[in-house]
Amino acid sequence: MAVYDNPNTLLMCVYQRDRALCHRDGVTESPHLDRCVSSCANIARTDRHADQLRHRAAAMEGQARRLPGPVGSRLQASAARLRHLAHEHDRTRLHLQEAD
Structure with missing residues (x-):
C-alpha cells in the first residue's frame, strides 16, 4: 500500500490501482494527484x-x-x-x- 499526500486538495491518497478514479486505464502504478476525484474510494483525511x-x-x-x-x-x-x-x-x- 502506498500513501500519497496531496496538499493542494487537503487529502491523502491511499492508492489502490483498481479503485482509483484519477485514471481509468488501470495501468498506472501511482495516482495522478492533479486529477483527484472527490468520490474516489482511495481518499483519506487526517x-x-x-x-x-x-x-x-x-x-x-x-x-x-x-x-x-x-x-x-x-x-x-x-x-x-x-x-x-x-x-x-x-x-x-x-x-x-x-x-x-
Missing part, C-alpha cells in the same frame, strides 16, 4: 486536513463578503462544501482505542 478545510472555508467566506453577487455566491457555496467535507471527516473518522 484531523489536520479537516482543520485546513475549515481554515480555507473561512478564508473563502471572507472573500465572498467583499465580492459581488454571483462570484460571492459561488465562493460561499465552495466554502460550505469544504465545511461539509470537514464535518464528514469528524463524523466518520476512526479513533484509536486504549488497550484495557
Whole structure:
C-alpha cells in the first residue's frame, strides 16, 4: 500500500490501482494527484486536513463578503462544501482505542 499526500486538495491518497478514479486505464502504478476525484474510494483525511478545510472555508467566506453577487455566491457555496467535507471527516473518522 502506498500513501500519497496531496496538499493542494487537503487529502491523502491511499492508492489502490483498481479503485482509483484519477485514471481509468488501470495501468498506472501511482495516482495522478492533479486529477483527484472527490468520490474516489482511495481518499483519506487526517484531523489536520479537516482543520485546513475549515481554515480555507473561512478564508473563502471572507472573500465572498467583499465580492459581488454571483462570484460571492459561488465562493460561499465552495466554502460550505469544504465545511461539509470537514464535518464528514469528524463524523466518520476512526479513533484509536486504549488497550484495557
